[in-house]
Amino acid sequence: MNNNTTNVLVVGVGGQGVILASDIMSEVFMQAGYDVKKSEIHGMAMRGGIVSSHFRFGKKVHSPLIKEGEADILFAFEQLEGLRWLNFLQPKAKIIMNDHKVNPPVVNLGEMEYPQGIPEIIGSKFKDFYLVKGTEIALQIGDARAANVVLLGAMSRFFDIKEELWLNTILNYLPPKVHELNRKAFFTGQGEIHQA
């Protein structure tokens, strides 16, 4: 695939704000001067199903879909979904994962177990791995729905793009009454990444 393109796979469960997060990212990178494409499936996936959004930026992007085995960054909002999409990654991919679990129906019914030790499994296969307590932090700040902004804050640490652009774009997507909370969510998320 085109080496100038960066491939970000954003995954999670319907209702977690995966699509909003990838919308925000594509807006940020477009404003920063890149060609961007992104793609996801809505419709039935809204009802608690798997959500995966492919986001790509570079000089000229053709396919809106990432080729399996070539995702450079996995941005996972839920542990099981992070695990599910590992095969889409290139060997040196970076992973930023929300430390949060949402049981799928078969687990609720007691027919299958939720896989144990997902962070350890991922950590053993990918060195560039960051586990962020996005949902927990958002709850502490006051609203679980801000988890995606905590995670975007963490994500923003890995790109050479002005903090203002991130923050303004995020707040543009949200009603004014939650701006203060999400500003805090963003900065707390940023603070969770130390190695960058």
Added chain:
Amino acid sequence: MTGNEAIARGAFEAGVKVAAAYPGTPSTEILETIAREYKDIYAEWSPNEKVALEVVIGASLAGARTMASMKHVGVNVAADPLMTLSYVGVNGGLVLVSCDDPELYSSQNEQDNRHYARFAKIPMFEPSDSQEAKEFLKLGFEVSETFDTPVMVRGVTRISHSKGIVELQEPVVSPIPIEVRKQTAKYTMLPSFARVKHGVVEERFVKLKEFAEKFPGNRIEINDPAIGIISAGISYEYAKEVFPNYSYLKLGMVWPLPRNLIAEFFKKVKKVIVIEELDPFLEENIRAMGFKPKGGKNLFSMCGEFNPLIVEKGILGKKFKSPQPVFKEPLPPRPPNLCPGCPHRGVFHALKKLKLVAAGDIGCYTLAAYPPLSSLDTCICMGASIGQAHGMAKALGAAGKGKFVGVIGDSTFLHGGIAPLMNMAYNKSYATIILLDNRTTGMTGSQEHPGTGYTIRGEKTHKIDFIRLAEVLGVENIRTVNPWNLEETEKVIKEEVEKDSPSLIVTQGPCVLLRREFKKYNKPLMVDSTKCIGCKTCVNLGCPAISYQKVEGEMALTKDGKKRKGISYIDSSLCPGCHLCYQVCKFGAIQSQEEKPVFGFETM
């Protein structure tokens, strides 16, 4: 912009006056965007796609530029007017947008609607990204007016729901006056007029072929002449991504095809491969012209959508190296689900308990076919449940009494269920139909319809009264139920399926996501872990808020000393408090936090 937003923008820039649609994934956001962003365009949700197309035919007759948008199977519903619209042509430009769904992300089949362009002898454009979606839509209106033809623009889910950068332009004003027109010979397809018109259609087709040769959206890109790819739409982008150095014939117009341009491409490159999702539409038509591509459906599947990996694999064949999976264990799947508090859940729980077969229809409730509810048994097309239930009644006679029902949502009923319900009454059926009136078009994300009392822009309007409508149609037994009251729901269904005359049961529970219909939500329920015996009855409601957790040691006994293997748990952040689980628990382990337990919600 998404492809759908770009199509809406294209309509705006082209000076469209009237746009009509029925919601359907992946097309829904086209009209939603128009309603939200472009206030000068008249926009409506029509009750179905046939009506939507007829509305825009009338608008075009009056001289307005006009557009109808629908999902692929919606075009089947609109096919009747479409075939004759081809004969009558247009005054104001008319574009029909068809959004196909390869991979069936949210559809009952994955038909290839390029065949409709050939069938109706009309031009079809296929964009490969958002920018082209906007451009081709605008071009569609010019072609429509120049050639006096309806134009189709076809996209797929990956176009509709992918975002790319789009350059904006100012809207134009159409030069065609909008006025009352009397054009009997043009618009009245009596045999004598239509015979003449068929000749006109064939002449028009010759001219459209000439246009296709010159259209700059059909272009040859010569790089390495060893391999030449013929492709269109999203497949072109995948191929271009994986094989940037090959040569391409990129078709922006997929019908009619440019014969001379194709001939030129075959001369310029050594080996030609056709890459297209679904049917071999381009390939077969290119072969019919006498050309011999080396590759096509011998390399690629007719099923499902493509992606860059599939395209690479198809072209490289044996040389293809599959990426090595780093994780191979089977993982729990995560299918879509009825929401916590969904008004459909109680009905399907009752159907399961009564062991009734349910002729189903299209909507969120089709998900009740999955375990644990497993109580919906057919899904064909919009409105089919009622005809099927009636047909089963006629085939089975007395032996079928009390054994089955038909189940249909409110929006689906208004789309295609009224005529079959009338038929049931007229032809003396004993079938029972359950109308799941959740007061919205749920599956596509909550759109208005003639039963909600609001237009697409949220203005108040006439609201259909389902009870009165059923009376007028001649349905003898009409009942209403609160679908969150399990005992009542079960009792009413049981009574109605035993009757000799047609019955309609209307459930009165709005979609739980439709905030405006609820005075308030209830407090979440809680499991008393000392009483729960782990029988899984509540778990089998299939509510995403209820989970089952295994227990060991001290926890493996209830307060009364009964053994248990696990207990239920209710996630209070997900539970809106519908109280269905409260009703099914025989051990009093599920506790209401309301002053006294309720059946469902206080609604408006």
